[in-house]
Amino acid sequence: MTVILLRNGNVYSPADPFATALVVEDGTVAWIGAEGAAEAHVSSADEVVDLDGALVTPAFVDSHVHATATGLALTGLDLRPSGADGGPLADGAEGAAGADGLDRIAEFAARLGDGDVLLGQGWDEPSFRGGIPDTAALDRAVGGRQAYLSRIDVHSALASSALRAAVPGLAGLDGYDPAGPLTGAAHHAVRAAAHAALTPARRTEAQRAARERAAALGIGTLVECAGPEIAGADDLALLLKLAAEEAGPEVVAYWGEAVDSADAARELAARHGAHGLGGDLFADGSIGSHTACLHAAYADRSGVVGLAHLGAERIAAHLAACTEAGVQAGFHAIGDAAVDAVVAGARAAAERYGAGAVRALRHRVEHAELIGADAVAAFAELGLVASVQPGFDAAWGGTEGMYVRRLGAERAARMNPFATLNRAGVPLAFGSDSPVTPLDPWGTVRAAAFHRTAGERISVRAAFNAHTRGGHRALGRDDEGVLVPGAPATYAVWRTGELTVQAPDSRLSAWSTDPSSGTPGLPDLTPGEPLPVCVRTVVRGVVVYTAD
Template identity: 65%
Template sequence: MTERTNRTVLLRGGNVYSPADPFATAMLVEGEHIAWVGSDGAAEAYADTADEVVDLHGALVTPAFVDAHVHATSTGLALTGLDLTGCPTLAEALDRIAAAAPTTDGVLIGHGWDESGWPEGRPPTLAELDAATAGAPAYLSRTDVHSALATTALRALAPGLADLPGHDPEGPLSRDAHHAVRRTALAHLTPAQRRTAQQAALARAAALGIGALHECAGPDISSEDDLAELLALAAEGDGPEVFGYWGELGGIDTAGRLGAVGAGGDLFVDGALCSRTACLHAPYRDAGTADAPVHGTAYLTAEQIADHVAACTEAGLQAGFHAIGDAAVDAVVTGVRAAADRVGLDRVRARRHRVEHAEHLDDKSVAAFAELGLTASVQPAFDAAWGGPDGMYVQRLGAERAAALNPFAAMLRAGVPLAFGSDAPVTPLDPWGTVRAAAFHRTPEHRISVRAAFTAHTRGGWQALGRDADGVLVPGAVASYAVWEVDDLVVQAPDSRVAGWSTDPRSGTPGLPDLTPGHPLPTCLRTVVRGRTVHQA
């Protein structure tokens, strides 16, 4: 049931993460806004008049998280359907597919396979896939969602597939062929299936303390109907809030018609490292030959990027691009700089245009991001999943280039705004895990403090939308917050990003949970969006 928006709620007896008072233990919410933060003693003045008094029993209250890059329908399908994430072997993946196929009407949709860690060292053949599904149509996206397995039956539903770049008659499909078969699979979802998946994604987000999502939609990743139905579903409920991005070159009118806040998101400049489609200056280490090196795929030129950024800036709309490889990032920088020359640097900076993923940056591109006012919408869980000496990054690029990826500390030092997200279902919705991944980056020089990472996953998501006052618990701010069961709160010492935790209250800095690897992550007890409870444990 929807709560009254004018209710007064007093929370007391806990720890409130607020810059207004680093020692706050209580907070008063009136309607959709925070009215007061302070001590339990002072809170007694509000206890008799509050509609609800919540005894926190030592729980932590923080701003709700913002996931700055999600695909809600695909996330919901992974939550409710065939999940191949973490399959240890090809044989196990085929067994899971075979078990799911008889229970599915229409197209079987699954996600998450990753052959890079399988002992067989390869994905299923088309014949193996057809046998596992008993000939049914099936679409199974790889963990990076830039290539997919498709059965013969599904391929037959996509006319002209064999003529598209990225087509493989026996193996996974990538590039344009993948986009075509994904559109075909999603087109066969019923409205009820789509709504169920979207509801599952929103419910999961709320249960994890996420109060807002940035949906990165587009003609190659979902559909106009998918985005419209998601925004309508979010508007019907109390939360999480959903802000849509429409990733189509020249799609300004479409973005406006759909109610999107930007013409960007997954507007692909390149692909992904996992599928060897991220666009690189130097070739991939584990593909191609000296005579035929593999550099990935470039979908947009710098000139096309410049035209799109200039048009979005003129229209007062935020642009954004998916760019992972260093060649793709350089194309974005070149294009945005050309747009700034055309319409003015200050106007370009004011729009806070975005770059999604932005993994392969050097010092020059980091400085360019800061100069051009580009927001880096990044996913620390990518490093947790694929970084390290034995990870996929090293397989694809070698140790030296892999160590340069996801340079969060360098971006923060340069003044590049960071907004954290998951790219779910590529990596799961997991906000505290994301903060941990940034603070304990597999390359130590790229680590940032827990406090900075938490800010990037809360306030950073709002700042990426141009809403600088949101994502913080101070009087007058929007009351979107989460309540957490935690162990000890700690303050990370400024001179150490690995150890050096402090519980000294004299620091005057609000504490956050201990996120040292191996330590249990906080449990969400309650999520509130604009004063309305959307999750209660």
């Protein structure tokens, strides 16, 4: 048995809000308590770690990621204008900051070998000084090679003529545009063709980079949202193999493919090693690409209400099949019409198999950005998990953000309603949808606590719980994501400033550091304050990251 004692720090634990030390035995938390009592454990410890005042918390769960695309963004061509989060681009990434996006594309293409496919991501309208380039301009920049450049929301993309020519029947697919960005089925087809050109070695390199980055940020679990329209079965198999063979954050996978029978649900989940059949099973698209499915038209595109990738009948059939099979289901649903279609399907499953059976499986809705009051109530009633991304609000919310341009002020103010969902008792799980927004767990907590719509702010504590324990509960792992005796020793160690208790309203300027409050403190995440820095990440007792 290996015994490790961590002492002289601050341990974030409901078991003891004043804890300064903990003991880990063979990958399990064995004891938590005060420094004075830690002396009794020194003689039996194989290793004693002096925390020197550092904070120990449960490791984060990123509840929605795309590992290969994240790794490609970390190591390749990133066209975000100065970083979508307003901060620096990822280490090693080629970004559009300070240069026109087309120039960056041309420079990157010139360094590729003959026959290499150019893959890039993250562009938005500000990435290109002369406006979004048409296919002819893109062809000139890439020198005639195949190129796939996804928009920041990954629901539309620029594709060169050479790549378009490699997809038979592309012009007949929904979302096809001969000169501009591709959406819908046309986008899915060119994305599949571009990713098919990646060698297994290149995929593994990208996946390894994503896991290493996550570990360095204190993320202990990555929830991979895979599917046939994303990176394919081979990509997921490589990722699960890598996670099984190399130390790093755990990977839990969802497979986004619809079924219509319980037998098919069980077989498909087993075939792909999937925790459930959901994640990016697309009920609709995205706000930025005008493809999220809405009840009323976009404010900046008359008559357009987005795309319903799955009809209400297919959604209901999938939920019924998964409920009968005992397999967790889920959908990508952003617009209010898409969310309502998922709710209707869940209600139909509850009428057939009982509300208890639906609640027990914790079916997920990814994003749930624009959601009406009736749908919020249904989420709470049926135990639907809202797997949401606070970074979306940080990137596109506010009075001058993309949501206002696409939806108008009234609907924009209702986007990403974290406080509304939290008050209703809807289970929340936080993630990034990386590479749509970057892996950034403390930034995610800050974004929820300082939502651009003040009424939708939640406390730092509630946001932190949604990004740790909430992520595990969404996976059905109720005993994880919290540091108490008997729990898995999956934690992160942080260098940070003063610990505080923050409220989600006008009291945000009033901090409590009174130890008699009995509430564990968390870092001060006020905008402008430095975020905590991870110095160690441990997954089930295995150290997966230590700072240099």
